[in-house]
Amino acid sequence: MLLKRVGVLAALFLLLTLVPVVSIGDQPPASQASAACRKAPKWQNQTTKFGIGLSTRGHSNLQQDLQSEQKRFGTRIPVIRTWDTGMPRSYAWEERSQWFGKRWIVTSLKLDPKQVNSGRHDAALRNYFKTAPRKQPIFYSLFHEPEDEVKRGEFTPKEFRQAFRRVVRIAASYCRDNLYPTLVLMSWTADPRSKLDWRDYYPGPRFVSVLGWDPYNGANGDAKSYRTPREIFGPVVRASKAAGKRFGVAETGTVRIPGDSAGTGRAAWLRATAKYLDKHNSAWVTYFQSTTKGDFELRDQPSVAAWREAMR
Secondary structure, X not given: OHHHHHHHHHHHHHHHHHOOOOOOOOOOOHHHOOOOOOOOOOOOOOOOEEEEEOOOOOOOOHHHHHHHHHHHHOOOOOEEEEEOOOOOOOXXXXXXXXXXXXXXXXXXXEOOHHHHHHOOOHHHHHHHHHOOOOOOOEEEEOEOOOHHHHHOOOOOHHHHHHHHHHHHHHHHOOOOOOEEEEEEEEHHHHOHHHOOOHHHHOOOHHHOOEEEEEOOEOOOOXXXXXXXXXXXXXXXXXXXXXXXXXXEEOOOOEOOOOOOOOOHHHHHHHHHHHHHHHHOOOOEEEEOXXXXXXXXXXXXXXXXXXXXXXXX
């Protein structure tokens, strides 16, 4: 009996020595992802958080821009929107995490879908998701607003969908509950008048946690009135409901219309917008704090005060 037990223990020891040990920080690539790893975790938080988009305009890095905006608004910014024009540096998350803290992050890469589908970026993408922060939700997108590139023939909707799925599979291979794939489209695409179909870009419900949209009151900075939030955001609310997904506003903004030099009219629009999007359970809303294509930047005291209220 003793010899038999010794034999069993020896066999068990041999088996354990042959099983490879995989650490949490070094999960297998997408092709080996466990079926238990959700590709698109469901976003369950019912609170709408408000924030701003960061840029390096006038500053040397995102840290300085964040510090400048927090000084401007006089409050902590709960959600930040960032963009990368390609693959960020391999140590980008390590660097950015120092000042991002536990804020919610809405972020976009901008990778050629054809290159993604070829596997060219697989190693960099694995590093990107492996090193991403774990303490806050990260809403990531492969390529925000791909509609114009598709129109120009740079890639097809099918190639975009395939690339999106590939990126999500790589992210899912790390079994992280805080990585939420987010499809970001123009709000115009959800408007029936556009004759476009947002479903052309939709990679499927298993690959999208949140639908992100970029609705503006005059995206080219040419607004002559403050349209109601229902007019501006209604189409994206309806499209998101049709998909059965939560939605987020990845960009929004308005210039001050003629006659509103003090910004009181814009401040009223900002408060109405925040109320409408909170009522319709938007996951997050980030204001496009920029002068690109128009002076959307909130500098006047009434507008700054209105968005400060939303971010608290």
